[in-house]
Amino acid sequence: RKEVEQDPGPFNVPEGATVAFNCTYSNSASQSFFWYRQDCRKEPKLLMSVYSSGNEDGRFTAQLNRASQYISLLIRDSKLSDSATYLCVVNEAASGTYKYIFGTGTRLKVLA
Amino acid sequence: EAGVTQSPTHLIKTRGQQATLRCSPISGHTSVYWYQQALGLGLQFLLWYDEGEERNRGNFPPRFSGRQFPNYSSELNVNALELEDSALYLCASSPVGWYGYTFGSGTRLTVV
Numbered sequence: 001r002k003e004v005e006q007d008p009g010p011f012n013v014p015e016g017a018t019v020a021f022n023c024t025y026s027n028s029a030s031q032s033f034f035w036y037r038q039d040c041r042k043e044p045k046l047l048m049s050v051y052s053s054g055n056e057d058g059r060f061t062a063q064l065n066r067a068s069q070y071i072s073l074l075i076r077d078s079k080l081s082d083s084a085t086y087l088c089v090v091n092e093a094a095s096g097t098y099k100y101i102f103g104t105g106t107r108l109k110v111l112a
Numbered sequence: 113e114a115g116v117t118q119s120p121t122h123l124i125k126t127r128g129q130q131a132t133l134r135c136s137p138i139s140g141h142t143s144v145y146w147y148q149q150a151l152g153l154g155l156q157f158l159l160w161y162d163e164g165e166e167r168n169r170g171n172f173p174p175r176f177s178g179r180q181f182p183n184y185s186s187e188l189n190v191n192a193l194e195l196e197d198s199a200l201y202l203c204a205s206s207p208v209g210w211y212g213y214t215f216g217s218g219t220r221l222t223v224v
Contacts, residue, residue, distance in 0.1 A: 043202055043218055046214070099168055102156075
């Protein structure tokens, strides 16, 4: 089983739609979680951290389910500019060292 | 504030040669991370440097090496290049503690 798994997509959705991505992780000791956005041929950029209680940033909502070991990203009212690859990142910290594992990403295409 | 800068932007090498990639972190960031993003694959963790020391290493052969200088800039060296080393190499930096990486725009290495 991969350490961090994401559905590669692509998810093709119309403008204004709500879309959700899930990401599962294998290490139950993982401590922190993030969503990054990567545009085509660009570097990844931090979209948001994922907190245990869930958190929202405008149209974006992130949630963590430790029991089932997954995190999710919900995008409401999709815009054309949301088209990108969304990367899930899991931090496995142990013995003072950190290891950040990236999922392979989920591609989103928002269609006019 | 200047972001993470990487050089060169593009690098073409022949099989068996050595490549040196450079990264300057954001001012005040002490940690530098290197990732490889091969076509169609996710971000694979290569190396983490902090305060001049290698803190963690991904599952890459020893011909991938690097160092961090007193000014926190970093070099990634890849010896005995192989065709499958062709990828985008991303450097990221973070301050003390974890608040999300900031990535550079990457060096695209092509091995022919």
